[in-house]
Amino acid sequence: MSTIEKTMLLLFGILLTACGGTPEKKEKFTYERTKTEKKVEAEDQVAEDKAAKDITDLDNKGVGPVKNVALGAGVDQAMARAGKELFKSKCMLCHKPDKKFIGPAPQGVLDRRSPEWVMNMILNPEVMVKEDPIAKQLLMDYNGSPMANQGLTEEEARKILEYFRTL
Amino acid sequence: MAVMFSGCNNSKSPNGNRGALASTAAEKVYVPPGEHDEFYAFFSGGYSGNLTVYGLPSGRMFKEIPVFSQFPTNGYGYSEETKPMLNTSHGFIPWDDLHHPDISQTNGKLDGRWIFVNGNNTPRIARIDLKTFETDEIIEVPNSAGNHSSSFVTENTEYVVAGTRFSVPVPQKDISIKEYKGNFKGALSFIEVAPETGRMNLKFQIMMPGFDYDLSHPGRGKSHGWFFFTTYNTEEANTLLEVNASQNDKDFIAAVNWKKIEEYINNGGGTKMPAEYAHNVYDHSTHSAKSTIKKEVLTVDPTKVPGAVFLLPTPKSPHGCDVDPTGKYIIGNGKLSADLTIHSFDKMIAAIEAEKFDGNAYGIPILKFEDVLAGQVKSGGLGPLHTEFDGKGNAYTTFFISSELVKWNVETREVIDRQPNYYSVGHVMIPGGNSAAPFGKYAVAMNKITKDRYLPTGPELEHSAQLFDISGEKMELLLDFPTHGEPHYAAGIPAEILAPKSQKIYRLEDNKHEFAALGGDETRVERNGNEVHVYMSMIRSHFTPDNIEGIRVGDKVYFHITNHEQDFDVPHGFAMIGANNAELLIMPGQTRTLVWEPEQVGVWPFYCTDFCSALHQEMQGYVRVSPANSDIKLSWSLGE
Ligand SMILES: [Cu+2]
Numbered sequence: 078m079s080t081i082e083k084t085m086l087l088l089f090g091i092l093l094t095a096c097g098g099t100p101e102k103k104e105k106f107t108y109e110r111t112k113t114e115k116k117v118e119a120e121d122q123v124a125e126d127k128a129a130k131d132i133t134d135l136d137n138k139g140v141g142p143v144k145n146v147a148l149g150a151g152v153d154q155a156m157a158r159a160g161k162e163l164f165k166s167k168c169m170l171c172h173k174p175d176k177k178f179i180g181p182a183p184q185g186v187l188d189r190r191s192p193e194w195v196m197n198m199i200l201n202p203e204v205m206v207k208e209d210p211i212a213k214q215l216l217m218d219y220n221g222s223p224m225a226n227q228g229l230t231e232e233e234a235r236k237i238l239e240y241f242r243t244l
Numbered sequence: 245m246a247v248m249f250s251g252c253n254n255s256k257s258p259n260g261n262r263g264a265l266a267s268t269a270a271e272k273v274y275v276p277p278g279e280h281d282e283f284y285a286f287f288s289g290g291y292s293g294n295l296t297v298y299g300l301p302s303g304r305m306f307k308e309i310p311v312f313s314q315f316p317t318n319g320y321g322y323s324e325e326t327k328p329m330l331n332t333s334h335g336f337i338p339w340d341d342l343h344h345p346d347i348s349q350t351n352g353k354l355d356g357r358w359i360f361v362n363g364n365n366t367p368r369i370a371r372i373d374l375k376t377f378e379t380d381e382i383i384e385v386p387n388s389a390g391n392h393s394s395s396f397v398t399e400n401t402e403y404v405v406a407g408t409r410f411s412v413p414v415p416q417k418d419i420s421i422k423e424y425k426g427n428f429k430g431a432l433s434f435i436e437v438a439p440e441t442g443r444m445n446l447k448f449q450i451m452m453p454g455f456d457y458d459l460s461h462p463g464r465g466k467s468h469g470w471f472f473f474t475t476y477n478t479e480e481a482n483t484l485l486e487v488n489a490s491q492n493d494k495d496f497i498a499a500v501n502w503k504k505i506e507e508y509i510n511n512g513g514g515t516k517m518p519a520e521y522a523h524n525v526y527d528h529s530t531h532s533a534k535s536t537i538k539k540e541v542l543t544v545d546p547t548k549v550p551g552a553v554f555l556l557p558t559p560k561s562p563h564g565c566d567v568d569p570t571g572k573y574i575i576g577n578g579k580l581s582a583d584l585t586i587h588s589f590d591k592m593i594a595a596i597e598a599e600k601f602d603g604n605a606y607g608i609p610i611l612k613f614e615d616v617l618a619g620q621v622k623s624g625g626l627g628p629l630h631t632e633f634d635g636k637g638n639a640y641t642t643f644f645i646s647s648e649l650v651k652w653n654v655e656t657r658e659v660i661d662r663q664p665n666y667y668s669v670g671h672v673m674i675p676g677g678n679s680a681a682p683f684g685k686y687a688v689a690m691n692k693i694t695k696d697r698y699l700p701t702g703p704e705l706e707h708s709a710q711l712f713d714i715s716g717e718k719m720e721l722l723l724d725f726p727t728h729g730e731p732h733y734a735a736g737i738p739a740e741i742l743a744p745k746s747q748k749i750y751r752l753e754d755n756k757h758e759f760a761a762l763g764g765d766e767t768r769v770e771r772n773g774n775e776v777h778v779y780m781s782m783i784r785s786h787f788t789p790d791n792i793e794g795i796r797v798g799d800k801v802y803f804h805i806t807n808h809e810q811d812f813d814v815p816h817g818f819a820m821i822g823a824n825n826a827e828l829l830i831m832p833g834q835t836r837t838l839v840w841e842p843e844q845v846g847v848w849p850f851y852c853t854d855f856c857s858a859l860h861q862e863m864q865g866y867v868r869v870s871p872a873n874s875d876i877k878l879s880w881s882l883g884e
Binding site for chain 1: 349431749752753763764765781784785786788808809810814857858859883
């Protein structure tokens with residue numbers, strides 16, 4: 078085994094402990110690529126640290142048509158069901174309910190954001206990413222991948238919000 | 245002087261110092277950034293097969309609408325959904341020669357619902373929806389050849405007509421061309437238009453003598469119920485027509501009382517004959533077209549319907565046939581005559597009632613020239629072709645040979661103004677010009693020759709349109725702009741009629757496409773023998789799935805792709821390396837299908853062709869293609 082190969086193996090050991098990757102992948106790595114992967118990983122970590130997911134701001138209502146949302150005491154199940162259907166057809170290409178995908182997971186979003194903010198993000202994403210500090214940060218966190226305006230009505234966005242309460 | 249100075253000082257115009265009345269041509273056509281034009285203008289694309297949309301007065305081109313030709317820009321005629329639009333009784337025909345657009349009317353006024361255009365070569369009529377600016381329907385015209393006197397609509401869009409330019413044997417048969425005379429027929433087809441949907445149906449064909457039916461216009465007002473067609477080659481020559489079809493001093497305008505014929509067939513008249521023709525309809529809920537071959541057509545022998553068809557002698561080889569907004573006058577210009585001929589509808593009716601005929605042609609009564617003539621514009625110019633109207637009592641006639649546009653008064657027939665064109669003008673268009681209520685602010689001359697007007701671009705130049713301000717006594721040339729293909733007629737309409745109802749997206753919930761992947765969880769890949777169906781979705785900035793394996797050489801892969809965007813002006817594209825096909829451009833909420841038959845083993849990328857976001861370059865994916873006998877399992881993924 079050459080020195081270079083030994084070094085690679087050693088590097089691999091470190092990487093495996095660091096990210097918990099599967100052993101089958103190892104022969105595919107090269108020295109250069111390991112370095113690059115590590116760098117990206119590290120940058121990601123920094124980004125995560127100041128990421129919007131860690132910001133909790135229940136006072137920020139965002140920018141858009143929604144000024145005031147009154148949530149009922151309990152979840153309106155019929156509304157949430159309708160919201161789930163809308164979410165499936167209009168949002169699921171980019172959002173998984175419970176894990177980070179192209180965009181963030183809505184699970185627990187109401188612990189971090191006001192309902193108005195969530196609805197304005199759905200209804201007015203173009204303006205939000207320009208004017209709202211959290212939306213701006215989210216755009217950065219998600220590699221500049223813009224949230225598509227899916228042309229939902231306020232009523233539809235409200236249903237999706239209700240669905241988010243069940244997650 | 246004092247008055248004038250204060251006028252100038254009040255003016256905000258930077259050119260105010262030239263005096264309050266002075267206004268440059270540039271100012272009149274300048275539409276500042278962010279502002280919109282006053283009119284839409286739809287130009288026939290001639291041999292491009294398509295229709296182009298321009299703004300007036302700016303002359304800016306907004307769109308090319310594919311109609312009769314395959315269009316790689318968006319995959320029209322290449323995608324599985326749109327291929328049926330180009331089906332005919334002769335099979336798939338990816339091109340035609342698009343001539344005369346005409347906008348639908350209600351009570352003689354433009355209603356802006358649809359625009360109809362004709363395919364000249366393989367006779368067809370298409371209907372384009374003016375909400376989506378997409379071709380919704382194409383109907384083939386049987387027993388016809390050179391569908392030229394077309395596609396003009398009656399004043400309530402009851403019918404769109406398709407008169408044949410070339411007469412042919414009906415039904416087609418193997419006979420000597422020398423037997424043309426007396427044996428060939430000219431079909432004038434009347435296609436009814438369903439008032440709500442616009443759906444077209446070939447209601448009847450009038451089997452006329454074997455002349456060439458060149459152009460046509462509907463009656464309106466008092467002449468509503470009539471249609472007028474110019475003829476040439478009343479000699480029925482079959483060779484060297486430039487000589488042999490120019491023998492007669494006069495040809496005819498055929499006046500057809502379609503209401504009378506409608507009544508005749510509603511009472512069981514006419515003869516059904518076998519005929520094959522395609523009827524192609526695009527459905528905006530399935531996002532797909534369907535082609536049906538029809539088997540029969542109702543024909544009418546005009547000699548069997550007394551009082552329905554008459555011939556008005558018109559000098560000499562007339563081309564244009566135009567009816568003024570009041571419906572009182574029918575103008576036929578002999579392209580080999582210097583004079584304009586204006587027939588009077590009232591005098592025609594009087595002559596018919598008095599039965600003052602001058603013989604007949606194959607049993608169709610010929611009226612006397614002097615009995616129907618309202619008057620002539622003498623020596624108007626050389627080679628008069630087409631006439632449009634400004635709604636203020638004036639007519640504007642183009643002269644091909646002397647290259648000019650001539651303004652004259654319809655009642656007095658006095659020439660008011662003449663302006664040179666650069667060069668060889670064919671049609672002229674005034675918005676609403678073929679209606680009872682023209683918008684007489686601009687006239688656009690469509691020129692056949694362009695040399696020296698623009699920077700040279702090799703031996704071929706785009707044709708040139710010239711915009712005239714016709715709001716004053718004299719016409720004023722404002723602008724030259726290039727047009728695509730070989731424009732014939734054009735149709736214009738105020739923007740305020742169309743713009744507010746222009747469609748922005750297709751709603752995903754209305755998408756009934758059989759192969760749409762509507763929820764993110766509906767994306768999948770299915771194999772059926774050697775057919776593989778990929779149910780794919782797209783949204784900024786990824787495809788789902790973006791990795792597909794288990795495709796084999798010899799497979800026929802159908803990419804059914806649904807654009808999940810619901811935002812105006814966010815189409816995505818799809819291009820597959822090595823596909824013997826075009827790209828797809830898929831509108832928000834729409835589904836499109838591209839067929840790919842991979843012939844080489846490897847891992848092949850696909851990507852989005854329409855720059856859609858900062859991450860557009862990342863909008864890509866791979867298909868792994870294995871040997872024909874491979875047992876790699878079909879699989880697909882995103883983010884794994
Ligand atoms: Cu894209």
